[in-house]
Amino acid sequence: MINPSASGWIDKFFGTLSGRLPQYENSHAFYRAIRDTGFIYGHVAKFKNLDAKETGNWTVEEVTKVALLNGLYDAYRLITKTQDTTGFIARATAFYTEMHPESFVLLKKVLPSSPPSYQLENLLDERIKTNDNIISRNFSHILTNALLFMDVLAFRQFLIVGELPQKYLKKLEETVVTIVNLALNSKQDKTQYDDLLIKLFESSVRYTKLSHISVESLDEAGFDYFESKSEKNYLLDVAAMAIWSDGQAQQSEIDFLHSLNQKLGLREEAARESLDSYNAFIKHNKKHIPFFNYSNPVKHFYDHASQSVINLIIRNKNRLIKELGNNGELMLLLTHSTHRSLNDKEKKKVKKQLLEICKTVPSLTIFLLPGGSLLLPLLIKFIPQLLPSALNENLEEEDTL
Structure with a gap:
């Protein structure tokens, strides 16, 4: 059995994959397969290459950590056309070492004689804990974990370009926050919780501040920067998640999603598929995600946080x-x-x-x-x-x- 909280879990994970690796024809098939697991939505409901009995006792953090490793490895296989786990571990370690300036300090915690996989375990542990603050604890894991797919997209670029595309990371984050902002502004009836959702997104990213974004329409968003179907579908799905924030989509929001779909250059039915996919995911997994048992999840966050703050003040x-x-x-x-x-x-x-x-x-x-x-x-x-x-x-x- 794999214990994602114990040293050596990555080697055990790769040891179980024999004959279980899905094959992807292109980046679109790769993206849809990962979306089907729920990783894009911030809640992993299943693994395509692991039995449920192996994952049944894992914590949310452990499931997320393995899902992130899975996504990174699938991206590596797609780009390099190999299944070399040794090469993957080396490249993934290099990627996160460049991404985080403090990574060299983290790696010093690992004994020099330890296998390279231990270094990657250490980095993934720290990555999952990055957003451990008042927002992630109260807003559930849904939002911050949904943004982890940006690591997979950035790793894909890292493999293609050969170095960390710092501009790419900033541009991707800025575009995500811009899309969420524009999606919520498309609402006919806005509430205070729509503004709160923007701030929650902003608090979960590394570089982007809403105050620095001046984009007021889809025409100004600069989608030409992104070329792959994985990137474009992710941006579309982020918009769908923002639209669904209050459990329903107004006609103006649906129109916005179709306009975004057109700007991204995706096939005509992609917008409807994006919204239907998210609705189906929530319908099938709602009972396992308490966060979605509320008509307005963002309002639930605020109400729950309010009570927590009041209790702290009283004490x-x-x-x-x-x-x-x-x-x-x-x-x-x-x-x-x-x-x-x-x-x-x-x-x-x-x-x-x-x-x-x-x-x-x-x-x-x-x-x-x-x-x-x-x-x-x-x-x-x-x-x-x-x-x-x-x-x-x-x-x-x-x-x-």
Whole structure:
């Protein structure tokens, strides 16, 4: 049995693949096969080359790690036309070493006498943990793991070009975030959760900031940069997932998906197939993914995160009150806010000083983690309940800082 958390699991994995390797005619067949497993959607429902009894007791992280290795190896076989596992391990290790500047430090953790596969195990462990923050823990593994397929696409380019295409990674991320933004903007009826979904995507990527993206239409997105069917279908599926974020697709969103499909140069029925594929995946696997048992998964994230934050605040109430009392300027601003609306400069000052307080309370450092600032308004909104009644009467509306 393979234990993806124990040293040597990669060698065992390759040892089980004899006679189980699927063959792909082209990149489109390769992509569709991986999509069928659920990896594109962030939840691996099955493996084509492993029996269910071998994977039944694996954790989400272990399943994701093996699925990532599987995708990388399939890309290697597709490009090199070989099944050389030794060569694959060497190339995959080189790829991640170039991708992460800190990789040379990670590899020092592995004994020099250890097999090369141990180095790759170490790198994959760290890659899966990259997004271990307030967002991934509460937003489930669905979003961050869906973006892991970008590693596979980047590795494919690495094999073709012979080096890490840094511009490629940045362009792919930027395009993904752009498409999600445009897809949500195509909604006729937008909600606060659509904006939150954009921020969640942004918090899960390495290079891209929404504030740096000025693309306002599909015509400006620059899809000519991407040539393979794998890339184009992935971009289309990302849009389908964004459209499905609230469990239903409006006509304007469906029209957007078809327009994107045309811009990507895919066959006419690809847009409908993309949406149908995602719907079918959720229908067949919904009972195994609690996240999708809610009519609006993003709203579920926010509600769940809200309760978690409130519980943390309550447990640290006395320490928080003490820190607030020691900050005269902050208390003065809070007092002023009971009589008038704070200006933008004052609101920024309140936010900054609250973050400074969070640094002094270990349990509240979640607000300093990637994505944690999305939840800061919850802390601001809850503060009135911690302060003397003379101060809290008018603070409840000060949650837009």
